[in-house]
Amino acid sequence: xxxxxxxxxxxxxxxxxxxxxxxxxxxxxxxxxxxxxxxxxxxxxxxxxxxxxxxxxxxxxxxxxxxxxxxxxxxxxxxxxxxxxxxxxxxxxxxxxxxxxxxxxxxxxxxxxxxxxxxxxxxxxxxxxxxxxxxxxxxxxxxxxxxxxxxxxxxxxxxxxxxxxxxxxxxxxxxxxxxxxxxxxxxxxxxxxxxxxxxxxxxxxxxxxxxxxxxxxxxxxxxxxxxxxxxxxxxxxxxxxxxxxxxxxxxxxxxxxxxxxxxxxxxxxxxxxxxxxxxxxxxxxxxxxxxxxxxxxxxxxxxxxxxxxxxxxxxxxxxxxxxxxxxxxxxxxxxxxxxxxxxxxxxxxxxxxxxxxxxxxxxxxxxxxxxxxxxxxxxxxxxxxxxxxxxxxxxxxxx
Ligand SMILES: Cc1ncc(COP(=O)(O)O)c(C=O)c1O
Numbered sequence: 001x002x003x004x005x006x007x008x009x010x011x012x013x014x015x016x017x018x019x020x021x022x023x024x025x026x027x028x029x030x031x032x033x034x035x036x037x038x039x040x041x042x043x044x045x046x047x048x049x050x051x052x053x054x055x056x057x058x059x060x061x062x063x064x065x066x067x068x069x070x071x072x073x074x075x076x077x078x079x080x081x082x083x084x085x086x087x088x089x090x091x092x093x094x095x096x097x098x099x100x101x102x103x104x105x106x107x108x109x110x111x112x113x114x115x116x117x118x119x120x121x122x123x124x125x126x127x128x129x130x131x132x133x134x135x136x137x138x139x140x141x142x143x144x145x146x147x148x149x150x151x152x153x154x155x156x157x158x159x160x161x162x163x164x165x166x167x168x169x170x171x172x173x174x175x176x177x178x179x180x181x182x183x184x185x186x187x188x189x190x191x192x193x194x195x196x197x198x199x200x201x202x203x204x205x206x207x208x209x210x211x212x213x214x215x216x217x218x219x220x221x222x223x224x225x226x227x228x229x230x231x232x233x234x235x236x237x238x239x240x241x242x243x244x245x246x247x248x249x250x251x252x253x254x255x256x257x258x259x260x261x262x263x264x265x266x267x268x269x270x271x272x273x274x275x276x277x278x279x280x281x282x283x284x285x286x287x288x289x290x291x292x293x294x295x296x297x298x299x300x301x302x303x304x305x306x307x308x309x310x311x312x313x314x315x316x317x318x319x320x321x322x323x324x325x326x327x328x329x330x331x332x333x334x335x336x337x338x339x340x341x342x343x344x345x346x347x348x349x350x351x352x353x354x355x356x357x358x359x360x361x362x363x364x365x366x367x368x369x370x371x372x373x374x375x376x377x378x379x380x381x382x383x384x385x386x387x388x389x390x391x392x393x394x395x396x397x398x399x
Contacts, residue, residue, distance in 0.1 A: 035349050041374055074302065077280070216229070301316075305370075
């Protein structure tokens with residue numbers, strides 16, 4: 001008996017790679033602050049639970065494969081409030097943004113087709129790229145300019161006859177980068193001139209700070225046929241466990257193929273869609289306090305990082321992550337050491353080595369992703385642990 005090569009080739013997620021070390025640390029009595037995961041600690045709005053509690057059908061049936069009509073209508077209204085004209089027929093509900101990514105790739109890519117994607121990028125895409133044998137062609141970006149995109153010429157050079165799409169998350173996971181209008185214009189031009197789809201993952205849309213605003217690719221009227229939006233309630237409403245996302249596009253042929261995929265798995269979870277519908281009915285003001293909270297944390301984190309010797313960080317513009325260069329050769333070894341050998345008052349931190357977010361071998365070796373989805377006071381403790389950890393680690397290495 002043998003498993004498929006496809007599955008055998010799958011790599012461990014960089015976010016989970018250090019879990020065994022963390023488990024050991026906990027067994028040894030240490031408390032771990034998780035700067036490694038994007039699980040927000042913000043409470044899921046009560047409206048979600050109330051809607052599910054009020055559900056009074058006697059049998060929990062499959063829903064329509066396209067998704068619950070009422071939820072789709074609420075999502076369409078939500079987009080219209082953003083001045084983006086997506087109608088119910090442009091929206092299909094998926095089991096999280098993750099299924100939206102999988103279905104989109106399934107619908108667009110044959111084995112060996114190429115995808116352009118700015119690196120570092122959300123590492124979970126890799127499982128799907130690997131399973132479908134999609135060839136990743138990374139667009140190099142660097143922390144030196146906050147992971148913003150290179151010139152049009154640099155991007156164009158990467159296009160081949162096999163290129164099918166440009167994909168990115170905006171605001172970005174793991175970088176926290178929010179693309180400016182001229183960057184999106186470049187992507188639009190490259191896509192138009194080379195007949196490429198644009199897969200715009202906008203699950204962090206609301207979380208932008210200061211002057212930064214996330215511009216949706218839904219705003220680009222001339223790109224309608226080429227644009228596919230990946231969306232989800234996981235982060236927007238702090239409802240990761242609900243597993244509700246969607247695919248949005250005005251390309252009818254593409255949406256027809258996605259609908260076939262939706263039918264093959266029958267239905268998204270009915271009760272979660274009931275809860276999601278209530279979330280989409282929340283007034284836009286709901287985001288004010290959540291955004292303020294993340295902004296406060298971002299400010300705390302950036303202030304601390306900017307005063308740490310040898311650490312290079314750019315101010316995160318959105319989402320709740322940032323990629324930081326550390327004064328160490330091997331960020332994975334340092335992250336493991338923090339879990340195994342370091343503690344302050346029996347407390348330590350868990351970071352995500354950033355190498356796994358890059359497609360180009362060797363890049364990101366001295367970088368980590370930090371997620372600030374934890375409370376401000378805890379972040380201050382975490383940064384103290386990181387600061388002192390770096391000092392101690394340097395001493396050890398210089399011995
Ligand atoms: C950029 C990005 N896209 C998609 C997802 C998938 O989210 P979900 O499947 O929970 O909707 C995540 C989750 O962390 C993400 O960071």
